[in-house]
Amino acid sequence: MTQSAYSSRNMQDPVEEFCTRFSKQAGMIYPAKTPEEVVSLVNGLIKTRGKGESCCSSMIQLSHNGLTGNISSQINATLCPENFRKTPLKAAGMLDVGITKAEYGIAETGSIVDVSYTDEHRLLSSFSRVHIAVLERSSILAKLSMLSPKIEELLRADARPKPAITFIGGPSRTSDIELKSVLGVHGPHEVHVVLL
């Protein structure tokens, strides 16, 4: 089967396609021009959307103008990852806002890709009521098939540990009751992507 069989018709710009699809799937997108703006937007969202404790991944590395830096320490989260790690069940029970970095975006499905090396890290995007993900435009892939070599690399035989990889298309949802669409079941009710 050729790759084209799965291609969307008429995809012009993968970033635009990603934004369109993710938004249609009830995700929210906030463009940012600099890492500082990313920090400001994330902190703003924690303030306006959060109703309780927040925790940020310790490894939000961003590349901008040839430089790479970790912005995690600048995020105003209330629970530090170290404490989360010490008592993850207790922290998960309190968690309201989880902030992570999305390693990739997939344009043709409107999904972000979470790569987690611990299970408590997975909870930041799965047990929170609000999930904020930082995504770099340069990480957006046009097609899901393009993720294949990246998955193979992440899960190669000598990789330790082999991470959990999750594609996330927006808030959690169900239509189990009379086919009525409901957002926010067990996973996040809101997913915000800050796009650098």
Place this chain on the structure above:
Amino acid sequence: MPKDYTNLKKKITAALNNPERGKTLLVAVKRGRDARREQLATLEDPEEFRAGIKEIKTSSIANLDSLLATFMKNCELNGNKVFLGKDGKAVVDYILDLANKNNVTLIEKSKSLTTEEIELNHHLQEGKKDLSVIETDLGERIIQLVDEKPYHLVFPAIHKTQGEVADIFSKTTGTQIPNELPAIMDAVRKHLRPVFLNSQLGITGANIAVAETGSIIVETNEGNARLVSAIPNIHLVVVGMEKIISTWDEALKLVMAHPISATGTRLTNYVSIVTERLPFGENTSRELHVIILDNGRTKMRADPWMKEALECIRCGACMNACPTYGVVGGHTFGYIYPGPIGIPWTEEVHGLDKAAEFAHLCISCGLCKEICPADIDIPMMIAKVKEEDVEQNGQLTPNKILSQSDDFARIASATAPVSNWVIQSRLTRSFMDRFLGIEKKRKLPRFQRRTFEKRFASIERTVPNPKGKIVYFVDLVANYNEPELGIKAVELLQKSGIEVAFVPKLKPSGMPYISYGELKKAKKIAGWNVDLLADYVEKGYDIVATEPTAVYCLKFAYPKLLDNSKKSVDVASKSFEYFEYLEKNCRQFNLKATRNQEADQAPIGFHIPCHQRALSSGKFTISALERAGYRVKVIETGTCCGMAGTFGLKKGPLGYDLSMAVGKPLFDLFNNESPAIKMIATESSVCTIQLEDGTNCELVHPLDLISP
């Protein structure tokens, strides 16, 4: 004495008497069909998409032995425990042992039809009395609380109203929950959150297992599987061995195929890839167990007809297309695996008795195969299950009579018009209704003494300088009931420069034998017809039929019955629908309308018979009608009209009653179209009977609307 299927008939009647539940189900399945079609239209090449899935699944099943070995090896190298469960008991014993060793009292589960296949929850709770197993998928939790089986593959609790769900959670939580969706969802979250946090063991299924890296993939929309696979100390996966595929390239294609077919979305909201057990906080000694289930799958692989069932990707699309499932739902049309694909799966993993309880709900329309993303020949597998049931338990009387309609037609025709008078008499119809199970409300076609065969003998057959030559496959109705139609078909082709041959020894298609599980007889007819036609094909003849079901048999059913013999494949390749042949070979000849259609009149309504959906879906017929100057509009629900050959002639819930219930949405569409449709054109003789009974419209064969 053959089985009477009393239990099945009671269930069908109960379903027909619950119109509210029926309405919700119809909305759900129609939504599924429509969403899938819309999503497919956004793909570059939908047909190649389907072919690609088939290729992945076929090669995976063919290479399953080596894929299984590779997956197990890689999964173990990741530090996981891997167990090959030969049957449900082996899996239950493994989990109970694990639960006992680890003092497990609470298990959280995400949706897994494979675990339902072996009734895991029930056996675990029986085997360890202090153990609670809690489903965390909302639909699964609802049916767990009321101890029911899934009603639909994707929406297991679709038969429950919002009010009923509120009551269920009110009883469970001990608090009165108002009949409002936000309140219900709030209660659901509060009810399940402690389960997520406090379980010692989390059990998930897996949609795909990837041999390349020993990983499993779980797809959900709710996000519950993410929690079930992350929080508990032990994560256990139960995956059917048929889910193993080779590479990430293939896995990512299937990951898109599932939701496109199931719900018409590009991707399920959460796709979780788990390869090894990760630390949780400071706890690094956590476990991942992967149980690969056999439970009859190895045996299925060895069966040349049934092995295709292993290619199912569990999307539920066949349920959305199935006309009878769409009326009666999964509690009637299913045991644990519901719907069309549920019939061969139930027969293989739960036994013939369980499958036979609902196999005869299949009316052989073939729509399941048309919608299946893996192009699985579900109809023929179902026919095999019916055959086994009939051989073991006998054949129903009306099925016996209707499958021998060729013999009956020959005699009725030879004795017409007296036979017509007898058949149509109230006394005969009452007798047939009471003792033979043929519904007296149905108008039966009249038989003609001067059959097509006799008339053909006396028409001019020479065509000067023929542009082509065909054998006209007359089938049954055009020979015995409507020979004028057959003659019209022949004469139009002759006037278009085509030489037409008729082979009197050809038998009617034999489709009723397939529908009623008499495959040996169907095979005999297929062999007979193919032998006769192959000689003509060798001499350069094409085969043309006016009855869509006849073409369907020539192109699809016969090759399957005859193991794709060279002759059957050759005949199939040269078989055409009547209008397909006309439009492809005779377009230079003008067609005139025989009926007047005023500018302010409604268009002609066009009905696509089910078997024609596997062919051209009527596009050539519509083209011919439009060439003649008609305005034509296809009116459809996307599923069957309900007649399904001779099914709708039978009395009762496993016949007329269900047939009319299936047809009602289509009748309503035709009857309520504005401006009002006065005429319906269709090429199927049996759909004509159904639509005459259900609509206010005149039924016309397209051949009666055109002339050269």
